[in-house]
Amino acid sequence: MTVLMALRDLSWYHTLGLLLVGLVSAAAVRTVRRVYLHPLSKFPGPWYAAATSLTSAFVSWRRVESEWLLGLTKKYGTDTPIRITPSMLLFPRPSALKDIYWDPACNFKPESLYETGVLGPPQLFTTRDGEAHRRLRKALGGTQWSIGYLKKNWESRIDDQVRLFVDKMTEFAERKEAVMLCDKVAEFAADIMTMVSFTEPWGFVKNSRDERGLLAEWRSGLDFFGVAGRWQTFRRHLPRRPLRVRRPPRPLEKRAHITLLIQAGADTTATALGCTLRYLLATDGGRVLAQARAELDRAEYEGKLSDPIAYEEARRHLPYLGACIKEALRLAPPATNLFARLTPSGRNPKAKLIDGVLVPPGTEVTTISYVVHRDPELYAPDPETYRPERWLEAGDKKAGEMEAAQFGFGAGPRQCLGKEIANMELWKVVPQVVRRFDMEMLAAGEYVVAGGVAYNQGFKVRLTRR
Numbered sequence: 497m498t499v500l501m502a503l504r505d506l507s508w509y510h511t512l513g514l515l516l517v518g519l520v521s522a523a524a525v526r527t528v529r530r531v532y533l534h535p536l537s538k539f540p541g542p543w544y545a546a547a548t549s550l551t552s553a554f555v556s557w558r559r560v561e562s563e564w565l566l567g568l569t570k571k572y573g574t575d576t577p578i579r580i581t582p583s584m585l586l587f588p589r590p591s592a593l594k595d596i597y598w599d600p601a602c603n604f605k606p607e608s609l610y611e612t613g614v615l616g617p618p619q620l621f622t623t624r625d626g627e628a629h630r631r632l633r634k635a636l637g638g639t640q641w642s643i644g645y646l647k648k649n650w651e652s653r654i655d656d657q658v659r660l661f662v663d664k665m666t667e668f669a670e671r672k673e674a675v676m677l678c679d680k681v682a683e684f685a686a687d688i689m690t691m692v693s694f695t696e697p698w699g700f701v702k703n704s705r706d707e708r709g710l711l712a713e714w715r716s717g718l719d720f721f722g723v724a725g726r727w728q729t730f731r732r733h734l735p736r737r738p739l740r741v742r743r744p745p746r747p748l749e750k751r752a753h754i755t756l757l758i759q760a761g762a763d764t765t766a767t768a769l770g771c772t773l774r775y776l777l778a779t780d781g782g783r784v785l786a787q788a789r790a791e792l793d794r795a796e797y798e799g800k801l802s803d804p805i806a807y808e809e810a811r812r813h814l815p816y817l818g819a820c821i822k823e824a825l826r827l828a829p830p831a832t833n834l835f836a837r838l839t840p841s842g843r844n845p846k847a848k849l850i851d852g853v854l855v856p857p858g859t860e861v862t863t864i865s866y867v868v869h870r871d872p873e874l875y876a877p878d879p880e881t882y883r884p885e886r887w888l889e890a891g892d893k894k895a896g897e898m899e900a901a902q903f904g905f906g907a908g909p910r911q912c913l914g915k916e917i918a919n920m921e922l923w924k925v926v927p928q929v930v931r932r933f934d935m936e937m938l939a940a941g942e943y944v945v946a947g948g949v950a951y952n953q954g955f956k957v958r959l960t961r962r
């Protein structure tokens with residue numbers, strides 16, 4: 497009673513001061529609890545990341561997340577998982593991929609933006625529950641995404657788009673006009689995705705523009721996606737919209753799945769195309785490009801290549817160019833997000849063994865391609881150097897390990913549905929551009945990571961028809 501009366505007599509600035517002291521004390525207690533008394537406290541990591549998810553949101557918003565995480569692995573080493581948020585552990589080594597992504601018991605996505613509607617109506621990617629995802633994937637996946645089906649049913653249509661793309665680039669070359677190549681390959685990839693989704697492409701390449709502002713719109717949402725997905729307090733207050741699988745799907749659900757295809761497949765493939773071409777031009781003063789071209793010219797001379805190059809021909813006769821693509825996907829992964837999973841919880845939960853480390857039930861566990869692909873042991877002695885030769889020099893065992901360590905398309909039951917389409921685009925377009933054009937790099941531009949998704953900007957070249 498006396499306390500209440502004393503409070504009533506306080507002036508407004510004393511009340512405000514008291515409130516502030518209360519808030520700061522609560523924050524301090526929460527910080528101490530999270531940093532020192534939490535089940536994840538025993539794992540190393542910066543205290544300011546263990547204390548609040550705002551740290552992770554902030555580095556994403558500053559667009560430095562991949563580099564920040566790589567820096568943490570250099571500081572804390574790769575032998576141990578690193579605590580990167582109050583509830584999440586990052587496993588830096590490729591050997592953790594199997595334990596996290598291939599165990600069906602872990603195929604549960606943590607509470608996130610997925611059920612909030614921020615990513616649009618519910619769809620395959622936002623389905624958190626492993627069993628619901630399995631059923632939906634069975635319904636939507638299937639042979640139409642396999643390379644055999646794509647070669648038979650889509651390759652000739654993709655060839656038409658490759659021809660159109662080369663014709664458009666030839667127009668730029670004839671006008672001696674500088675070309676923002678990263679934007680042009682993005683237009684190509686967006687045409688392929690709209691073609692696969694709606695039978696006809698929307699005309700990005702034909703009209704040489706970002707139709708309906710699709711790419712710009714996608715990119716403008718990435719920073720928000722990154723922050724909202726990482727800042728737990730924010731996302732917890734968004735309304736939920738859990739997915740219910742109905743058969744046949746309602747129009748809104750169909751639209752959601754198709755939007756997902758375009759979102760997941762357009763700019764990601766464009767990033768891979770742009771980064772590969774940039775590495776070809778920028779590495780060792782054109783050495784890599786010269787070697788790729790020599791291989792191509794040899795195959796051409798021997799009559800092994802059609803026009804446009806068939807996917808199978810590229811796979812069989814252009815191993816060096818293939819290594820260039822793999823090496824670009826390794827160092828500049830287009831989807832460098834935190835694709836976290838949950839360790840099993842529920843009744844009688846047991847700790848889960850991941851990469852030799854026991855992890856408490858219900859923990860968010862993740863890897864990230866940008867870090868895993870730079871593993872200092874697997875890619876020794878030069879994990880951060882663009883060197884396509886490493887893929888060809890490796891013996892069978894090492895090559896197998898390197899393949900298994902690729903996380904660019906994800907891993908396990910949620911692995912990228914469009915991996916083979918993306919590969920087909922890459923293996924057909926990159927050699928065709930190298931074959932038809934000499935390229936002078938006017939500006940290297942940059943690989944930008946925003947909200948866990950990468951895109952290229954400012955990569956400008958001048959083309960000359962060969």
Ligand code: HEM
Pocket residue numbers: 620621622633756757758760761762764765768829830831835903904905906907909910911912913914915917918
């Ligand atoms: C180089 C290009 C691409 C990259 C790097 C990429 C990367 C990824 C990654 C890392 C995932 C896994 C996400 C997770 O673990 O939750 C994923 C999922 C997905 N991708 Fe791709 N992707 C690419 C191209 C495409 C294309 C062309 C399509 C369109 C057909 C596509 C459609 C999807 C879909 C539908 C999913 C969700 C799968 C699921 O949840 O079951 N992607 N992608």
